[in-house]
């Protein structure tokens with residue numbers, strides 16, 4: 515079943531099409547968005563997707579549009595100045611103009627890079643997100659696009675909304691399990707910060723990662739997107755509630771950073787970060803999540819549930835303070851007063867260190 519969700523931000527509204535096989539509707543969707551025939555379309559994708567699906571995507575568009583493709587190597591390293599420059603070169607060589615269209619066909623890496631290319635090519639041309647990972651339910655919504663600088667991740671970017679998002683869950687069938695789990699951490703995050711009913715549904719309906727297919731997968735993506743979209747609607751540019759999306763990420767980023775990018779998936783790091791945030795919430799607010807057995811729940815999906823042994827609390831704290839969302843001196847932690855009820859709290863070094871030590875015991 516194809517669903518249509520409206521994504522609304524202050525600057526723009528656009529549709530997200532979700533379902534098994536929705537990619538087949540891409541030509542119709544482009545017509546609805548009034549792209550004229552012979553529009554130049556540049557598909558930006560990575561090598562894995564090129565091999566699996568690019569011929570099919572090209573064939574869908576070949577009759578009506580002038581189609582080009584630019585293929586980047588996979589992985590986080592592709593969000594670089596070099597790859598950004600190479601995309602711009604291709605766009606110029608293919609003669610894309612202000613009426614042309616970029617299709618970001620892939621996971622969050624492709625989405626962030628291609629979105630930033632679109633945001634800046636000739637001061638901004640239109641683009642469409644075609645996500646192919648579960649994590650991309652997060653990255654394809656909200657309009658944050660960026661590349662990395664060697665000094666920091668996502669440091670060079672823009673807020674730039676797409677014309678549409680076309681999310682065909684059939685693509686996710688080839689997704690490796692560890693990537694599925696990584697994206698599922700963000701699904702859980704979205705449930706925990708804003709939607710208790712959805713959280714309870716997850717507990718009932720998703721017993722193992724193998725349940726993440728068909729209607730259940732679609733429901734996870736839909737609910738996750740609804741939470742993300744509602745946060746973005748209130749706060750497109752991260753002045754307030756958008757910070758809630760950082761639940762699990764303050765420590766999660768520190769773990770990724772300390773282990774070195776690629777050593778752990780983003781979702782695995784965020785899973786540990788969420789368990790820490792839940793633990794910290796109990797200490798700070800005197801609430802108890804004991805009945806939820808979060809650790810054993812996370813373990814059933816294969817998430818790590820404790821800090822990797824080699825990591826030192828003092829170094830993690832330093833990294834948490836280096837987080838670009840830190841305010842002078844303290845770390846702003848996103849905590850939960852209850853499932854679905856977020857509270858942002860500034861914690862000082864001493865408190866955080868004590869919590870980290872206790873958490874790692």
Ligand code: NAD
Pocket residue numbers: 560561562563566588589590593620621622623624626646647648649650652653654655656657658659660668685686687688689690693696
């Ligand atoms: P990714 O794009 O690197 O994809 C993960 C891996 O899966 C890659 O190797 C890719 O080739 C492969 N893959 C993708 N789709 C596949 C499919 N259908 N079948 C088989 N293999 C497939 O990573 P990701 O996890 O999707 O995204 C991570 C990125 O997203 C990070 O760079 C992160 O900063 C960014 N992100 C951005 C936002 C945002 O708001 N813009 C939010 C969250 C994350």
Ligand code: MG
Pocket residue numbers: 700763780784
């Ligand atoms: Mg994240």
